[in-house]
Amino acid sequence: MNSSSMKTKRAIGNVLGYIVLILISIIWLFPFVGLVLQSFRSYATEYGGMVGYLVPKQFSLDNYKFLFSGETNFLKWYGNTITIAIFVAIFQTIMVLCVSYVLSRMRFTGRTFLMRFWLILGMFPGFLTMICLYFLLKSLGLTQAGAVPGLILVSVASSGMGYYVCKGYFDTIPKALDEAARIDGASRARIFFTMIIPMSKPIIIYTALVAFMAPWCDYVFASYIAFGHDESYNVAVAMQRWVNTNDYQGYFTRFCAGGVLIAIPVTLLFMFLQKYYVEGVTGGAVKG
Amino acid sequence: MSTNADKKKKNAVSNFFAVVGNNIKEIGTTFAQGDFKTKLSFIILGFGQILRGQLLKGISFLALEVLFFVYLFKFGWSYFSKITTLGTVETTKANRVTVYGDNSFLILLFGILTIFAIIAFIVIWRLNISENRREEELLRAGKKLPSNKEVFASLFDKNFDKTLLAVPVTGVFIFTVLPIVFMICVAFTNYDKQHQAPTNLFTWVGLENFQNLFSFGGSGLAPTFLSVLAWTLMWSFFATFIDYFVGLGVAILINKKGIKFKKLWRTILVMTIAVPQFVSLLYVSKMFANDGLINGYLMQWGLIDKAIPFWTNPALARITIIVVNIWIGIPYMMLIATGLLMNIPEDLYESAKIDGATGWQMFRNITLPYMLFVTGPFLLTQFTGNLNNFNVIYLLTGGAPQSMQLAENAGRTDLLVTWLYKMTVNDTNYKMAAVIGIMVFVVTAVISLVVYNMLPSVKDEEGFQ
Structure with a gap:
């Protein structure tokens, strides 16, 4: 008697749970479904x-054809963004790995100072430095036409500051392994390249993935340094312009089509x- | 408490002077006791090392010295010498030819760079001296100096930290430290629309901009600043805690025994992380627009006559932003909570059940305290992250609706950072943008410091182990 009432209670709980989950799913997917459907409007x-x-009312591929027709620089924008994403992912990962290894494994004067100093630097809003960075890049010829390498440079240059998650991961690799290798005569560099890096596949993938998605x-910095030079826009800048300033009344479905094309590869990769990603995020959250 | 802090401060100050004193003493004794190689190294860096066969080190020191002086005399000095006035020669137009005068922007930027270069040179000089002293002592003790090859090899072993950090630290210096110091300085100048380099000069004005930010009368920005600050804090609070608790709830729901297709539910939620935000947020912002889908359907179904002003009514816009942010934030929290919930020992729940605890009691007494304890630092970073959450606000509303009561084009949903962005890009009001930037830093730093010291996981690291 008692156990059967428990059972019904649990069944009701489960049904309620499913209802909530289905409702959540609908809300969560609605914008994406809308995006895809509207991209097919003629x-x-x-x-x-x-x-x-x-x-x-009628499905058509008009918008996709428009994107590939060469009437706008859509393909160029797309290419720019992929280029930036790939380079940033590679170099940012290298920077983060270097910094994390040093801070996790080596003790040197100024170590705590460096960590505190970078922590404090991180509290300044990034946009504060925009005009100064713009000038620095301009003097290197990396604005407007050269905005793509400029963006890569800016994203990569300061990326060493984002070492927290990766260092946290390195900290969990036992130091005894390092010491054993050092007794066998391996140099620090050897340990780093042949031991630590091969053991860090999950965190390398996490770092590269986050760097690739960003x-x-x-939008902010890309629009600022590519200002007025259509060919070096990235997709975010171009799409934002389509939606807001470029008479979105006519460009809305084209934006949807562009959005779908952008979202598909990134989403699949993710x-x-x-x-x-889950591993990295969870680890990072716990260690702060 | 305060006396303790005072003591600490005094200690730090006296420590600093002790270090400086010791340094000077050591420099003096090195010079007095050193041979001619060491003595000459005081002027020609690396001289002693080169003569002692330490070519690699010596040449590096010498090269740095040459580089420094070439930089200083060819380039840096001309800017550095004008840093007190930021330039006095106006740009003039004579017979349609523009004769450029001083460029305040460059003077400030390269002036700062020169100050850093001078500090760096002093450090290198000091390093050179202690290097000389060490070598001399080694030789006197009858030991051999390391060969050049060994010195080079140490860069991959004992000194591997310097090799690995060289590029990241330089990168951070040029692309973060230098610009931030530059902008902090701009907050004390009158660099704005009327004083644009290179056509016009700008100069130091002291604390005028800060006074402007905190003054209520006339064109003072205090009312706007306080309004934007209040909304920024409010937004951060709601965005962080609503996401946290709802996300936790969803994670618990999915983790519940008897719920199937766990992976499917999670994957659906994670879509919002996977799809680039600017695609999803721009679409959502249009969905809620006056002529958007939601209003369209509500009107078709006869539920409303007039479009609901999701983005144009200030209060409604704020609520909509927070609601849409739930859509963005929950999956993230759900992922984190899912991992952590599995760490809670199952027997805690078992024994609670035997004692007859209800689901709610177990949540209140086991799950929630554990989660709050473990995720304290995460909540803090979430909160400070939300203070600076540019993307959500900018892509959804761009800070709109504008208000006549707010100065400097601030809108009702503007955060401090989006306001800063508008000031920089639309109004080229760099001086006030710099002041706002400093304020964002102050707010972030104060909250971080205060909250961090209150966190249970910091106070009591062993708490849950």
Whole structure:
């Protein structure tokens, strides 16, 4: 009697749980479904701006054709963003690994000072330095036409400051391993390259993944240093312009199509490497 | 408490002077006791090392010295000498030809760089002296100096830290430290629209900008600043804690025994992290627009007659932003909570169940204290991160709706950082942007310090072990 009432209670709880989860799923997926559906609305027959209904009356590939037609620099923007993302991912990971290894394994004068100093630096808002960075890049010829390498440089240069998660991971690799190797006569560099790095696959993937995702959203600085030079925009800058300033009434569905094309590879990559992301995020949160 | 802090401070100050004193003493004795090689090294860096066969070290020191003086005389000095006035020669136009005068921007930037270069040179000079002293002592004791090859090899072993840190530290210096010091200085100048380099000079004005920020009368920015600051703190608070608790709830729900397809639910939620924010947020911002989908459907169904002003009514815009942010923030929290919930020992729950605890009691007495304890630092970084959460605000509303009651184009949903951004990009009001930037730093630093010392996991590290 008692156990059966428990069972019904649990069953009701589960049903309620499923209802909540399904509702959440609908809310969470609704914007994405909307984005995909509206990207198929025909520009020619059904108006490209915003309308009050979700499902287009007639599916067409107009917007995608427009993106690939060369009427705008969409492919160029896309290429720019991929270039930036790949380079930033590679170099940022290298920087973070170097800094994390040193701070985790080596003790030298100024170590605590460096860590405190960087922590304090991190409390300044990033945009504060925008005009100064713009000038620095301009004097190197890395604005407007050269905005792509300029963006890579700026993103990579200070990335050593984001060592926390990676150092936390290195700290969990037992130091006894290092010491054993050193007794066998291995140099620090050898330990780093042949021991620590091969053992750090999850954290390397996490660092690279986070670094790769960031440039896709980089609007602020990208728009500032590419200012007025259409060819060196990245997708975020270009799409923002389509939606807000470029008469979004007609460009809305094109934005949707562009958004879908941008989201697909990034989302797939993320889903594929999700395991590593979760590991990194959880580890980072606990260690602060 | 305060006397303790005072003591500490006094200690730090006296320590500093003790260190300086010791340094000077050592420099003196090195010079007095040193041979001619060491003595000459005081002027020609690396001289002693080169003569003692330490070519690698000696040449590096010498090269740095040459580099420093070339920089100083060819380039740095001309800017550094004008740093007190930031330039006096106006740019003039004579017969349609612009004759450029001083460029205050460059004077300030390269002046600061020169100060750093001078400090760096003093450090190198000091290093050179102690290096000389060490070598001399080694030789006197009859030991051999390391060969050049060994010195080079040490860069990959004993001194591997210097090799690895060289690039990151230089990068941070040029692209973060230098610009930040520059902007801090700008806060004390009148660099704005009317004083744009290179056509116009700008100069030091002392604390005028800060007075402007805190004055209420006339064109004072205090009312706007306080309003924006209040919203920034409010936003951070709600964004952090609502996301935290709802995310925790969702994680518990998915983790619950008897719920199937756990992976599917998680994957659906994680979509918002995976899809680039500017795509999803721009779309959502249009979804809630007056002519957007939501208003469209509500009107079609006859639920409302007029569009709900999600983005144009100040209060509603703020609520909408916080709600949309839940959509962004929960998956993140859900991921973290899922990992942590599994760490809570199962037998805690078992024994609670035997004692007849209800689900809510178990949550209140086991789950929540554990989660708060473990994620304290995370909550703090989330909070300070939200203070500076540019993307969500800028992509959703751009700070709108504007208000006549607010100065300097601030909108009702502007955070300090988005306001700073607008000042820099739209109004080129660099001096006030710099002041706001410093204020953001102060707010972040104060909150971090105060909260960090209150965290249970910091006070009592063993608490839950």
